[in-house]
Amino acid sequence: MSPTAKEAGLAACHVCNRLIPVSELAATGHRCPRCGASVHLRKSDSLARCWALVLAATIFYFPANLLPMTHTGFLGKVQSDTIMSGVLYFFASGSWPIALVIFIASVFVPLLKLLVLAYLLISVQRRSHWRPAERTRLYRMTEIIGRWSMVDIYVVTILVALVKLGALANIEAGPAAPYFALVVVLTMFAAMAFDPRLIWDRMGDEGN
Amino acid sequence: MSETTEQPQATEVVVRRRRLPSLIWIIPIVAAVIAAWLAVKAVNDRGPVITIRFDSATGLEAGKTKIRYRDVDIGLVEAVRLDEDLTHVLVSARMDRRAAPFLVDDTQLWVVRARVAAGEVSGLGTLFSGAYIALAPGRGKTPAGHFIGLETPPALTGDQPGRKFILKTKRLGSLDVGSPVYHRQIQVGRVISYHLSDTSEEIELGIFIEAPHHERVRTGTRFWNADGFDFALDANGLRVDSESLLTIVSGGIAFASPDPTKAGEIAGENSQFILHPNRRASMEPVHQLKQRYLLYFNESVRGLAPGAPVEFRGIRVGQVVSVELEFDTDKMEFRIPVVVEIEPERIRLTGDGKLYPEDLAPKLIEKGLTAQLKQANLLTGQLAIALSLEAKGSRPTPGKNDPYPRIPTIPTPFEELAGTVTRILKKIDDLPLDRIASGVERDLASLDHTLKAATGTLESFDSTLSGLKELTGNLDRELAPAAKTAIEEMQRTLKELRANFGSDSPLSSDARQALEEFSKAARGIRDLTDYLERHPESLLRGKKGTAP
Numbered sequence: 234m235s236p237t238a239k240e241a242g243l244a245a246c247h248v249c250n251r252l253i254p255v256s257e258l259a260a261t262g263h264r265c266p267r268c269g270a271s272v273h274l275r276k277s278d279s280l281a282r283c284w285a286l287v288l289a290a291t292i293f294y295f296p297a298n299l300l301p302m303t304h305t306g307f308l309g310k311v312q313s314d315t316i317m318s319g320v321l322y323f324f325a326s327g328s329w330p331i332a333l334v335i336f337i338a339s340v341f342v343p344l345l346k347l348l349v350l351a352y353l354l355i356s357v358q359r360r361s362h363w364r365p366a367e368r369t370r371l372y373r374m375t376e377i378i379g380r381w382s383m384v385d386i387y388v389v390t391i392l393v394a395l396v397k398l399g400a401l402a403n404i405e406a407g408p409a410a411p412y413f414a415l416v417v418v419l420t421m422f423a424a425m426a427f428d429p430r431l432i433w434d435r436m437g438d439e440g441n
Numbered sequence: 442m443s444e445t446t447e448q449p450q451a452t453e454v455v456v457r458r459r460r461l462p463s464l465i466w467i468i469p470i471v472a473a474v475i476a477a478w479l480a481v482k483a484v485n486d487r488g489p490v491i492t493i494r495f496d497s498a499t500g501l502e503a504g505k506t507k508i509r510y511r512d513v514d515i516g517l518v519e520a521v522r523l524d525e526d527l528t529h530v531l532v533s534a535r536m537d538r539r540a541a542p543f544l545v546d547d548t549q550l551w552v553v554r555a556r557v558a559a560g561e562v563s564g565l566g567t568l569f570s571g572a573y574i575a576l577a578p579g580r581g582k583t584p585a586g587h588f589i590g591l592e593t594p595p596a597l598t599g600d601q602p603g604r605k606f607i608l609k610t611k612r613l614g615s616l617d618v619g620s621p622v623y624h625r626q627i628q629v630g631r632v633i634s635y636h637l638s639d640t641s642e643e644i645e646l647g648i649f650i651e652a653p654h655h656e657r658v659r660t661g662t663r664f665w666n667a668d669g670f671d672f673a674l675d676a677n678g679l680r681v682d683s684e685s686l687l688t689i690v691s692g693g694i695a696f697a698s699p700d701p702t703k704a705g706e707i708a709g710e711n712s713q714f715i716l717h718p719n720r721r722a723s724m725e726p727v728h729q730l731k732q733r734y735l736l737y738f739n740e741s742v743r744g745l746a747p748g749a750p751v752e753f754r755g756i757r758v759g760q761v762v763s764v765e766l767e768f769d770t771d772k773m774e775f776r777i778p779v780v781v782e783i784e785p786e787r788i789r790l791t792g793d794g795k796l797y798p799e800d801l802a803p804k805l806i807e808k809g810l811t812a813q814l815k816q817a818n819l820l821t822g823q824l825a826i827a828l829s830l831e832a833k834g835s836r837p838t839p840g841k842n843d844p845y846p847r848i849p850t851i852p853t854p855f856e857e858l859a860g861t862v863t864r865i866l867k868k869i870d871d872l873p874l875d876r877i878a879s880g881v882e883r884d885l886a887s888l889d890h891t892l893k894a895a896t897g898t899l900e901s902f903d904s905t906l907s908g909l910k911e912l913t914g915n916l917d918r919e920l921a922p923a924a925k926t927a928i929e930e931m932q933r934t935l936k937e938l939r940a941n942f943g944s945d946s947p948l949s950s951d952a953r954q955a956l957e958e959f960s961k962a963a964r965g966i967r968d969l970t971d972y973l974e975r976h977p978e979s980l981l982r983g984k985k986g987t988a989p
Contacts, residue, residue, distance in 0.1 A: 285466045286465070289469040292469065296476060308569035419468070
């Protein structure tokens, strides 16, 4: 196992990736001498922040899925749809590709993110040595796909803005929309708060 | 807490262990509070689940069909299933918590679909939005969870101000639940129910008059069936009566008070009234006292029907109730019992008042009252019964099985029945046809004379015409040459005129030159005014170009 920057007594700037000797950090006021960004050996309080955000997102995940996402008024008939009822509607009406996209983007991915983050947090806390490279890849994937869940919110906002035909057809956002947006945003923050280097730190514990 | 703090080599790093947990934990706490509030609200808002039984679930969908009161959603159908014996549909619905007070034992629920009936179109909105279940809160106090849904919208919901009345009738006609009730051709209510009476062979109609019109129903108010046309063929000719075009199709009831000054008091809830078959019948005075009498006729009663008038000296005192045919097996003979109803109150009694109306008829029978068939309508051959004191009849012997007292009858001579026709025939017979014929002959002869005289007149007219012709011949000969010269003279004058005023004549070219000069002058003036308009100062200072 190659030594980490931390073991070498170096801290990397999060922004410009300049390596700074830890001994010099106190002198520069924990700032990068090149770009002035705040420098830490590891993201501060990473696990606690990540846990808090994951927990909050998990709590909001329930109202986001149980409350109606849209109120669709069509010729005087108002219908309230949750995310799942929308998926079932598209599936029942034969448009299963759309149903699949909605399901993956709006139900599966947020849930997966929460589970992945929770797993990563637990594995780091338990000083797991199991497949650190795969876990790091999992983390990167989580960070990358996280933003795509926002598609659902965008679709709703666009529909609400477009379909304003008065009594003929009308779409309004339901109470689930803000909770769903919160779930997506909170999981994105949680993923940002997590420091993947912690995965490798544990490997170092074993190595030394 | 952070794991990054225990680093063996990074001794230079200042490690601060916070005693309080990170502020980031506020986020999940807030989330938990919001979620808890949502959960509590959801549980609180969940009202009771009710079940409604319908005959069929047409248009009802679980999870979609709403329950509405005054078009406000107060519940949602959660499940639609068949009951155990497969005869009905059970609909369970989750109600709003605020709807709980409405769910009492007499609350009415029905499915609102598009309904098109004569005179009424409702629920058109449901064509697009699908059916919904409407609710009409009851006035009861007992909360209930099971309801029997109505198949048709109730004609009356509990919360409408107004008053119910009961009408009794023998025939329903085209009346139905929802049929309108009119007062002075304005709809003020409707029929809400009808059923056969338990006690009599009549139909009891329940009607509802909306407030404030319910106060127009007085104890003396008459109701009548206003369905269709009311044809009446009587001595005044043909009369057609109808309440409105709508009632012709779908039936209706109208009411009015025959005499507004004697309308009586405001009728109370569930007051009973008689529904008269038509307006005319309803406006007739109602006589409480009706006495039935039996009349036996041995002759043909063709044209005598129930309802035919019973008259005394031409004034109606009652009507025929029934006409039947009876065969007496002992005597082997037919007779026709006719039951009549006499209303003695139609006769005004004067005198010292010792005789009450109910005693009048028996007294008259004692005095020799007889009944006789009488032609009532020559055209239709309808018969009436005429009572009289003049013709003496034998005192009737009361039969053993007579249900009513008898009035003796006297046979109507055939001549009297057919008398009118006979009289007409006789009159035709009596016409002096031969005298008319001879008169016509005389007239023809005088006409002949007249014609001959006319021929003479025509001849003299002919000679006058030939004289006239001669006169015109003379005129032609003497006047024509003179006229010709006059015309030639005129032609010459015109030619000279043309030479003077022709296009190339001197006069005309002079005039044209003058006109051209004039137009030039006009142009000069226009230039001047234009210039002045642009340079008004030139009036004072002169033209700019020439100014020094």
